Amino acid sequence: xxxxxxxxxxxxxxxxxxxxxxxxxxxxxxxxxxxxxxxxxxxxxxxxxxxxxxxxxxxxxxxxxxxxxxxxxxxxxxxxxxxxxxxxxxxxxxxxxxxxxxxxxxxxxxxxxxxxxxxxxxxxxxxxxxxxxxxxxxxxxxxxxxxxxxxxxxxxxxxxxxxxxxxxxxxxxxxxxxxxxxxxxxxxxxxxxxxxxxxxxxxxxxxx
Amino acid sequence: xxxxxxxxxxxxxxxxxxxxxxxxxxxxxxxxxxxxxxxxxxxxxxxxxxxxxxxxxxxxxxxxxxxxxxxxxxxxxxxxxxxxxxxxxxxxxxxxxxxxxxxxxxxxxxxxxxxxxxxxxxxxxxxxxxxxxxxxxxxxxxxxxxxxxxxxxxxxxxxxxxxxxxxxxxxxxxxxxxxxxxxxxxxxxxxxxxxxxxxxxxxxxxxxxxxxxxxxxxxxxxxxxxxxxxxxxxxxxxxxxxxxxxxxxxxxxxxxxxxxxxxxxxxxxxxxxxxxxxxxxxxxxxxxxxxxxxxxxxxxxxxxxxxxxxxxxxxxxxxxxxxxxxxxxxxxxxxxxxxxxxxxxxxxxxxxxxxxxxxxxxxxxxxxx
Numbered sequence: 001x002x003x004x005x006x007x008x009x010x011x012x013x014x015x016x017x018x019x020x021x022x023x024x025x026x027x028x029x030x031x032x033x034x035x036x037x038x039x040x041x042x043x044x045x046x047x048x049x050x051x052x053x054x055x056x057x058x059x060x061x062x063x064x065x066x067x068x069x070x071x072x073x074x075x076x077x078x079x080x081x082x083x084x085x086x087x088x089x090x091x092x093x094x095x096x097x098x099x100x101x102x103x104x105x106x107x108x109x110x111x112x113x114x115x116x117x118x119x120x121x122x123x124x125x126x127x128x129x130x131x132x133x134x135x136x137x138x139x140x141x142x143x144x145x146x147x148x149x150x151x152x153x154x155x156x157x158x159x160x161x162x163x164x165x166x167x168x169x170x171x172x173x174x175x176x177x178x179x180x181x182x183x184x185x186x187x188x189x190x191x192x193x194x195x196x197x198x199x200x201x202x203x204x205x206x207x208x
Numbered sequence: 209x210x211x212x213x214x215x216x217x218x219x220x221x222x223x224x225x226x227x228x229x230x231x232x233x234x235x236x237x238x239x240x241x242x243x244x245x246x247x248x249x250x251x252x253x254x255x256x257x258x259x260x261x262x263x264x265x266x267x268x269x270x271x272x273x274x275x276x277x278x279x280x281x282x283x284x285x286x287x288x289x290x291x292x293x294x295x296x297x298x299x300x301x302x303x304x305x306x307x308x309x310x311x312x313x314x315x316x317x318x319x320x321x322x323x324x325x326x327x328x329x330x331x332x333x334x335x336x337x338x339x340x341x342x343x344x345x346x347x348x349x350x351x352x353x354x355x356x357x358x359x360x361x362x363x364x365x366x367x368x369x370x371x372x373x374x375x376x377x378x379x380x381x382x383x384x385x386x387x388x389x390x391x392x393x394x395x396x397x398x399x400x401x402x403x404x405x406x407x408x409x410x411x412x413x414x415x416x417x418x419x420x421x422x423x424x425x426x427x428x429x430x431x432x433x434x435x436x437x438x439x440x441x442x443x444x445x446x447x448x449x450x451x452x453x454x455x456x457x458x459x460x461x462x463x464x465x466x467x468x469x470x471x472x473x474x475x476x477x478x479x480x481x482x483x484x485x486x487x488x489x490x491x492x493x494x495x496x497x498x499x500x501x502x503x504x505x506x507x508x509x510x511x512x513x514x515x516x517x518x519x520x521x522x523x524x525x526x527x528x529x530x531x532x533x534x535x536x537x538x539x540x541x542x543x544x545x546x547x548x549x550x551x552x553x554x555x556x557x558x559x560x561x562x563x564x565x566x567x568x569x570x571x572x573x574x575x576x577x
Contacts, residue, residue, distance in 0.1 A: 060474075061479075202342055
């Protein structure tokens with residue numbers, strides 16, 4: 001049985017947080033689909049609120065605290081990522097962006113990502129397409145086609161078979177499929193590994 | 209083992225008075241710190257090199273030449289010499305000149321510099337940082353070791369029949385360390401040449417130092433210069449001391465909270481936990497510093513940053529008294545007793561001359577056989 005990990009990043013600020021709720025539902029949908037495909041799935045929830053000071057300190061000092069290092073390694077070493085942010089001022093919130101600003105620029109390359117957001121009105125929903133998706137495109141992470149936005153009216157439906165539920169299942173399934181078709185993640189890259197040797201450096205050859 | 213101080217040369221407002229020193233005051237303070245270092249029995253004074261405010265030391269050999277004239281024993285070094293944006297020809301000339309004037313009391317730590325806008329002021333591009341460090345240093349070595357150099361490279365105009373003058377003192381170039389926080393290529397460079405590796409070891413977690421020094425030692429052995437533990441390692445460090453550790457914390461906190469680099473970020477307590485910064489009693493500094501060898505092995509040089517973040521000169525000189533009188537004598541004794549015999553002592557000009565002569569004697573003895 002293949003072991004898979006899903007890093008579930010939530011930038012919700014409230015407690016309890018509807019952003020976290022959405023993240024958990026998406027993670028569960030992806031997990032169920034992966035389990036159906038025979039994988040053993042570990043979900044690693046990351047509440048950015050708990051790391052807000054460490055994220056800012058990293059921005060200022062250039063290195064993560066030991067606790068934040070663990071979180072960054074979890075994200076960089078996951079087979080798939082669920083990334084959920086509240087929409088503030090027509091974009092991701094500052095905590096979400098600051099966190100991904102301190103993720104190593106190459107860490108998410110080729111790593112499937114499911115993006116989702118919450119907001120006070122459905123009129124914010126395209127922020128997922130014009131802000132969140134391009135950021136992950138820059139990080140060379142394949143983002144699954146379905147992005148899930150949850151507005152207050154989506155939560156109000158109540159029943160188990162709402163349109164939001166259907167979107168969550170579809171998006172979770174898409175993430176699971178992307179994860180399933182890839183080999184297991186090798187874990188975070190070692191920034192101190194020597195990838196060249198001095199003869200190559202002296203010859204001015206670019207490392208492969 | 210060598211102990212000393214290294215300075216960045218920042219002009220920073222004293223947060224307790226709101227007043228910045230003038231550039232003149234700061235430059236004179238750097239000289240006073242160097243003279244004090246010799247007076248209290250330290251071995252090394254190293255100055256940073258910067259070409260942008262708020263830093264003053266743009267002309268290291270002028271500063272070090274002046275200090276050389278006013279000291280007897282102090283070894284003068286750099287922290288760091290910008291191997292990327294300086295012309296290697298000028299480095300070869302300037303530091304050979306300084307080496308003569310200081311009777312060999314000179315070595316250099318090479319660094320790249322991390323401020324993007326500085327590079328184009330000197331006709332370079334920060335994206336070429338590593339290739340510049342590699343090419344420029346390779347030329348510098350030749351200029352010091354070959355009397356006549358023909359050379360062509362990517363980054364400076366070619367040289368034909370060029371002789372860098374003065375030739376190094378006694379025909380032995382200054383010892384060179386290479387400094388880098390997290391570029392494995394620079395550890396590789398230091399290892400390739402059998403040069404020293406200096407880990408800045410301030411502002412960063414000890415894991416960076418541990419990984420970089422480990423890589424350097426392994427590659428030093430790979431290139432046949434000796435065993436990994438015989439590689440030449442230097443470390444930085446940052447301390448603030450008072451006899452009573454609570455007094456040290458109370459006095460240093462406003463400087464910490466407002467410091468360039470890490471100010472307005474993590475708390476003093478977080479930063480002392482995450483990095484080698486030690487704020488406390490002399491005994492706490494001794495204990496923490498002795499712990500460095502547990503993750504880098506036996507090493508040859510320990511430099512401390514004592515004078516940044518707007519600390520007044522009077523305070524810095526008091527710190528140097530504590531360092532020279534209470535901390536370094538203990539560290540010297542402890543480190544020396546722990547170091548195995550096959551681990552070399554810190555490099556000096558006299559030792560390099562002796563090693564060169566011994567190698568020549570061996571070669572001539574073998575030739576005569």
